[in-house]
Structure formats: C-alpha cells, structure tokens
Amino acid sequence: MKIVVAGGSGFLGRHISRALLDAGHEVTVLGRSPEKVARIPALHGANATKGDITESTSLIDRLTGADAVVQVAQFPNHPIEVPRRGLTYDRYDRQGTENLLAEAKRSNVARFFYISGAGADPNSDRTWYRAKGRAEAAIKASGLGYGILRPSWAYGPEDKALNKFALMARISPAVFVPGTRPQRVQPVHVDDIAAAVASWFGKEDEWNEVLEIGSREVMTMHEIVATMLEVMGKKRPIIHVPLSLMKAATAPLILLPKPPMTPQGLDFATQDGLVEVEPLVEKLGIEPVPLNEGLSRYLKPGS
Secondary structure (H helix, E strand, O other): OEEEEEOOOOHHHHHHHHHHHHOOOEEEEEEOOOHHHHOOHHHOOOEEEEOOOOOHHHHOOOOOOOOEEEEOOOOOOOOOOEHHHOEOHHHHHHHHHHHHHHHHHHOOOOEEEEEOOOOOOOOOOOHHHHHHHHHHHHHHOOOOEEEEEEEOOEEOOOOOOHHHHHHHHHHOOOEEEEOOOOOOEOOEEHHHHHHHHHHHHOOOOOOOEEEEEOOOOOEOHHHHHHHHHHHHOOOOOEEEEOHHHHHHHHHHHHHOOOOOOOHHHHHHHOOOEOOOOHHHHHHHOOOOOOHHHHHHOOOOOOO
16 A cells, blocks of 8 residues: 555654555655655655645645555654644644545545544543544544554653653663652553554454554553663662652743643653553454563663
8 A cells, every 4th residue: 555654754653654664565754854764764665755734735735646644743842732832732633633634535545544542532621632532533524444543651762751761770870750649551662553553554344443552561650660670770769759849840941942841741741541452452463562571672781
C-alpha cells in the first residue's frame, strides 16, 4: 500500500514508518520539515513531502494517490501545552486530524489510522483526553475505513520521559520522581506499537476498530524507575517530590516560549494509563514485551 505518515519523523512516527517500510509498504512522511527524513537512518527508503496538519491549505494534493494515512503527529514541546503559541492538543490532535480527514476524503484515500491514547474521551475535562476523544469521533464519522490504537505509557530509545530519568541516574546521586500518589501505567515499547500498526495494515478484517496496547504489567512510576536502575546497573535512591511543590516551582515557567515543564505538564506526566491488552493480542498477534526486556534493548549496565 501507499501510506502517508503524518508526523513520521517524530518519536513514534519514525518507528511506525520503519515497520511499515519493512512490511513492504511505500511510505511517504508528511511533515513541516521533510528534509529531516533524509537525515534519519531508520527512515531510509521513505519518501517525504511538506505539509502542516494545522494548516489545511498546506495539505492540498499531498495525499493524492495514497491508499491510507497514519496520523501520529504531535505538537512541538509535547506534552507541555503553550496555548498562546498554538501548541495545544486541540490544535494538533483534534483540528489537525480533522484537516487530514478532509483532505483524505477529497483525495479518495480509503483508510485512516490514528495513534490516540489511553483514556481518550471527547467529554473529558483534561485537554489531552478531550482532544484525542474528539479526533476519534471525527474519524468514526468520516466514512473512511479506520483503525485507532490507544497506547499506554510509551517508551523507547528517543522518548522524552524515561530517558530524563536515565540521564538523572547518570549525573545525580538520586532520582527524583514527581508525585507521591502511585501512578498506574502499562509501559509499552515503541517497537511494539509500531509492530501493531504494521500488523493491522496486514489484515483486511480488523478495520473500523479501536484497540489498546500496553504491557501486561501494571506498574507504578516507582517500579518503572527501579527497573530502569536495575537494567542500568545503578543504585540510586528514588525520591518522590509532592506534586504541589513541583507545580509551584514550575508555574513561572509558563512565561517561557517553550517551557520545559508546567503544572499542566505535570498533570499529564503523572496520569494513569490503564488499557485492555487481550483484544489486541488476539486480533493482531502482538504481545508487548515486559519493561525489563524492552529497556535491555537500549540501556546497558554502566550506561
């Protein structure tokens, strides 16, 4: 198939694009800076085209001839929203998806695939759940064949979350974790997410469905960081910092053009991410690896 991957040069997008290429599909990465694709070794063999999902006019004729679109684009500075600069979930997930859908229909694209998230809900009071839920609703109402995948907490070699803890373990005598409430997630390696997408495109009878993906392990952030330290061969105390203190400390950062953290970002970072794994395992044959195994692929003792 000819597949356009919007956001294909990002963390999730690179792995998904690579998995689709390996499965024999013709992949075109759609992005604001298509020249990036040529500089990413993992995307060797992919085409590139320029387009911004938040600007509908930039998408005109970018999907011509495509059989399917994969929407995995995230806004710069994800997951920290900066509304005054248009860096919001609503603009990228909801509006961006609606823009892509409109162009896909105009271009007679048959299928639309969306990387959503655990907990997506169009009526949520949380901006990220709400935007993704409304994107899902637009996809279901589009008339196109669709696939929607909701990952739990994704990690991998280039992620912006777990790798911050790994860096802290290398340079600090302790690892500081936000929040004292046990956070429950099912960490899923980015390669398993990519494999699920590629498997989905290899099946004719699994479309018009919503599936969730995560490991079978329900873990707290304390357990995740402890597993990371074990894989790295490091002994560091794990110190939980009350969320109220961290929110007070990061509140002034809202004034920065691209704040490294904000109170809203902390809410996102400490949310639960529980999913139902069995339907995906049964339908796609993908069994996400345990965290220890996934981390061992790129974190080594002494690293």
